[in-house]
Amino acid sequence: MRLAAIYEDGPYGTGVAAAIEANARARNMPLVLKEGYAATAPDLSTLVTKLRRERPDVMLHVGYNPDITLFLRQAKAGGLRFKALIGHGAGYAQIDRLTDTFGNDVNHFYNVDPVGTQMLDWSRLGPGVADLAKAFVERYQAKHRVRDLPAHASMGFNNTWIFLEHVLKPAVRKTGDMSPDALREAALEVDIPIGGTIQGYGGEVRPARPCDGGPERTRLSHGDAVRGWQGLRRVADRDRRRPAGAAAAVLEPLRGPLVSDAPLLAVEGLTKRFGGFTAVDGVSFSVAKGEILGLLGPNGSGKSTTFKCIAGMLKPTAGSVRFEGREIAGLTADEVCRRGIGRTFQIPRPFRNLSLLENAVLAAHYGAGGAIGREEAKARARDALRLAQLPDDPGAGVHGLGAAGLKKLELARALATQPRLLLADESLGGLDAAEMRAAAQMLKRIRDERGITIVWVEHIMGVLLSVVDRVVVLDHGAVIFEGAPQAAQEDERVAEVYLGPPESRAA
Ligand code: ADP
Ligand code: MG
Numbered sequence: 001m002r003l004a005a006i007y008e009d010g011p012y013g014t015g016v017a018a019a020i021e022a023n024a025r026a027r028n029m030p031l032v033l034k035e036g037y038a039a040t041a042p043d044l045s046t047l048v049t050k051l052r053r054e055r056p057d058v059m060l061h062v063g064y065n066p067d068i069t070l071f072l073r074q075a076k077a078g079g080l081r082f083k084a085l086i087g088h089g090a091g092y093a094q095i096d097r098l099t100d101t102f103g104n105d106v107n108h109f110y111n112v113d114p115v116g117t118q119m120l121d122w123s124r125l126g127p128g129v130a131d132l133a134k135a136f137v138e139r140y141q142a143k144h145r146v147r148d149l150p151a152h153a154s155m156g157f158n159n160t161w162i163f164l165e166h167v168l169k170p171a172v173r174k175t176g177d178m179s180p181d182a183l184r185e186a187a188l189e190v191d192i193p194i195g196g197t198i199q200g201y202g203g204e205v206r207p208a209r210p211c212d213g214g215p216e217r218t219r220l221s222h223g224d225a226v227r228g229w230q231g232l233r234r235v236a237d238r239d240r241r242r243p244a245g246a247a248a249a250v251l252e253p254l255r256g257p258l259v260s261d262a263p264l265l266a267v268e269g270l271t272k273r274f275g276g277f278t279a280v281d282g283v284s285f286s287v288a289k290g291e292i293l294g295l296l297g298p299n300g301s302g303k304s305t306t307f308k309c310i311a312g313m314l315k316p317t318a319g320s321v322r323f324e325g326r327e328i329a330g331l332t333a334d335e336v337c338r339r340g341i342g343r344t345f346q347i348p349r350p351f352r353n354l355s356l357l358e359n360a361v362l363a364a365h366y367g368a369g370g371a372i373g374r375e376e377a378k379a380r381a382r383d384a385l386r387l388a389q390l391p392d393d394p395g396a397g398v399h400g401l402g403a404a405g406l407k408k409l410e411l412a413r414a415l416a417t418q419p420r421l422l423l424a425d426e427s428l429g430g431l432d433a434a435e436m437r438a439a440a441q442m443l444k445r446i447r448d449e450r451g452i453t454i455v456w457v458e459h460i461m462g463v464l465l466s467v468v469d470r471v472v473v474l475d476h477g478a479v480i481f482e483g484a485p486q487a488a489q490e491d492e493r494v495a496e497v498y499l500g501p502p503e504s505r506a507a
Pocket of ligand 2: 303305426
């Protein structure tokens with residue numbers, strides 16, 4: 001796929017164009033033309049001529065207005081053809097204005113800038129957000145006597161709202177004042193999930209169904225994209241096995257507001273059958289950001305199967321797994337990893353002929369999906385090894401590592417993928433009592449120092465209970481207990497699955 005990027009040559013356009021170039025290079029997509037222009041230029045026809053000569057498949061345009069309109073007009077007059085145009089900048093978010101000027105031609109555009117509040121389907125926003133958005137739009141329309149709001153107006157509004165609601169309020173609540181330090185601290189706590197925007201909502205680009213309109217047309221219209229934003233109906237074809245066409249990308253709204261107390265991981269009705277046998281039977285639980293959750297249960301209770309369904313190593317028969325608000329059930333293991341979920345294996349299988357560092361470097365590349373260079377991978381690998389308390393010098397090998405060392409290497413490999421959620425399966429297997437305590441402390445430190453959320457699967461309770469915030473206990477594929485570690489120890493059903501019925505227990 002041949003790309004071309006044109007951009008206004010101020011700091012904004014130049015910066016975005018540099019990112020486009022870096023990303024194109026990382027994905028091995030030739031950038032056949034990269035050219036800046038002055039946003040105030042009265043004529044862009046030489047640019048159109050150059051683009052005609054280079055025949056890119058996909059055009060990326062970073063502009064303001066009226067240069068966007070000027071370029072589009074001259075491109076049309078000059079007979080410039082491309083399969084898709086991806087617009088950056090609020091100018092391209094003004095789909096209604098563009099439709100007024102260009103009619104059906106805009107059916108070949110995609111916009112990657114945040115959409116205005118007024119274009120969202122408010123019924124899909126989080127509680128309270130819709131009322132605010134509605135009040136804002138109505139008041140703006142009344143005051144300025146316009147129907148279509150400028151994109152920047154809603155961006156400003158949404159940023160203000162985030163500041164008031166998620167920076168100022170927590171700062172005052174926590175410290176009782178509005179000092180710059182208190183505000184700074186609160187601002188750093190604001191969490192923007194992947195795909196989210198600082199405006200409090202986001203869009204996500206997904207592969208779409210293949211084009212069937214011939215080489216110069218795509219089935220996917222900007223109208224589709226806007227409907228996607230509006231959440232009126234599905235536009236995405238979730239079948240990821242089909243190759244994405246040149247322009248096959250659609251925007252799908254993220255549900256709910258940007259800043260929320262939504263769980264990091266939400267498992268709902270998860271079911272896995274092997275033939276006629278149901279190993280996991282409608283399991284639901286959620287994990288809050290920053291939490292360490294212990295997933296417990298006797299052997300054969302379905303822990304590893306649950307774990308594998310989350311990590312993409314098994315495809316669930318039914319149910320949903322949402323990570324950072326997005327459905328991940330059914331994704332492959334490497335896709336799940338790239339979304340930000342790292343995992344360790346119950347049985348460590350490192351590359352024994354490689355050094356510790358090389359093992360971790362490979363994991364870093366895997367986690368980044370090949371999008372990082374050698375130096376960056378090495379930096380991530382070293383950091384992960386240090387966090388797991390393993391040597392990071394190139395000479396240190398796998399040979400000579402005992403059970404505890406191999407578990408640490410598993411952890412380092414998972415950490416090198418830079419996960420926001422770490423799934424640890426049976427981290428204590430084969431360790432002695434002192435090593436178990438050290439392993440538990442290490443998981444706790446990883447959470448405390450890096451804020452990495454952890455789901456820790458283990459069949460023995462012991463030391464785990466001293467570290468986890470909450471436990472979920474499985475038996476025969478179903479959740480039989482959920483609550484505090486202390487309460488788990490006192491729960492009769494938990495005691496029963498671990499120790500047998502009361503009458504059979506030794507006094
Ligand atoms: P745990 O990790 O809690 O010990 P598992 O999730 O590994 O339990 O297994 C749960 C049940 O599912 C067990 O009865 C196990 O024999 C069965 N099981 C696991 N994997 C498979 C498989 N691939 N095919 C058939 N049965 C399986
Ligand atoms: Mg297991």
